[in-house]
Amino acid sequence: MKAILLKDFGSTDNFILENNYAIPEPGDRDILIKIKATAFNPIDYQMRQGKTEKKRMHSPILGREFSGVIVKVGKLTQRFKVGDAVFAASGSMGSNGTYTEYISVPELLLVHKPEQLTFEEAAAIPSASLTALQCYNRLGIQFTDSVFITGAAGGVGMALVKILIAKGYQKIIATAGNQESKSQLLKAGLKEEQLIDYKTAHLSQVIINHNKGHLFNHCIDLVGDQMSLICAQVIATNGTYADVTALTTGQAREELFHKGAVLVNISNYAYSLEKNYGYYGDSLSKFMQLMSALSLSPPAIKNVGLLSVETVKEAHQLLEDNQTKGRKLVMQIA
16 A cells, blocks of 8 residues: 655655555454545644654554545454444554555544545544543533633634534633634634734733733643743633643743642543543544534645645645644545
């Protein structure tokens, strides 16, 4: 099978095309899927760069979510058959990553693809939606609570904003870096006065002013680095800081400690470490039920191109440069 391999950590020049990579053979409880589409996530380029996330790599093929069609089932599987259209967050639990034509994954990861979704739309849902759902479930946000979200126009942020708006939460302030990102967040239900350009001078004070001079009960940090310090400056005493990136700075950690903040680490791969594969399929099913019940729209996508080194390099660069503009980046495989 064709596959895009990462030959070494560093720049996008380290991606190469392999035309004869072995097609994986599914185990007894696994299923082999012909991938139709895959989506890109920030963890992809962080792995490529050799950051902490590289510890989660188990294959030179990157990519952690997909949609496709089943071509072979393990003899102990029960819920799917050859020809079924499915999608999943495969993370590091499959035979390889998803920048390729085939993947074998545990049956418990998979969910049937709704007919109304294209393969590209379905591939863009799993990773971001599972992270957003974990944020929502674990933070226990009350309707009177104020919420600050960094990088809200990314995949996780868009899914989370849609959930919060549909559930009736109103005290939300979010950052967005360009007009296209703002437009996507406005479509998701936020109002102009709830959006702040993260490049604004005296950002912390501007954020607090947008919250009527009050500090925030919850900060959900989808960016990390200097934005983690901004969160520490705008969070209330004993407020909750949700860390989705593991990229907090030392100064931010110190200020969060001084404020007695509750730290909630949102890790999408935590359950895979104990081989709790059912968590992923069950949670994705719950998100799809929520999506239907709340009439949530699928993510806006940008089809970067077909399976190729050029497509992967372009997608990684767009993610690194924060130029996704509120759209999930997708690659067509077949």
